[in-house]
Amino acid sequence: QVSKILPRIEQAVNEQLEAKVLTRSSHSSKTSYAVAADLSEMELKNILIEKMEGNKSIQRSDEQRNLYKALVEAYKSDKIILDTYRETVTLKRHRDDDADKDEEPSTRDQGASASESAFTEEPVQITCQMEEPSHLEFDTCAEDQPIIQSSQHPEWFSQQQKPPSLDRN
Structure with missing residues (x-):
């Protein structure tokens, strides 16, 4: 029973x-x-790693250990990417600040701060990341030289008259 x-x-x-x-x-x-x-994805990954280490859940099975290792690797690679991004933005800001010091105050763009303009530029590349340009050969001959003759249609290149002003007064 x-x-x-x-x-x-x-x-x-x-x-x-x-x-x-x-x-x-x-x-x-x-x-x-x-x-x-x-919370950002990075913070969540970090919290999960800490919880897994605290609970010792990674020592229970090979599958959990492998998942933990994959999570740690993903976290580290994300951290490297973010650190590189921060360095790139920092380099851009320093370059923008140097350019701003060289300019007259009246020529600066008043609408955009250095941090805003940093995001509009292309990222800075380290020398080892840049591709080496291929060596091209150029054949220069008479066909490449400018033709110094008057045009058969000079009206095509004449200056247009100024349009009438839109001022109604």
């Missing part, structure tokens, strides 16, 4: 636990979603 009752008790307990977990998760999911929306 005990062997018949034990599965029923286990089933009832599991159903009650599932009901409790579902109600709690539905309430907490709204708040955790709002918090997660505010």
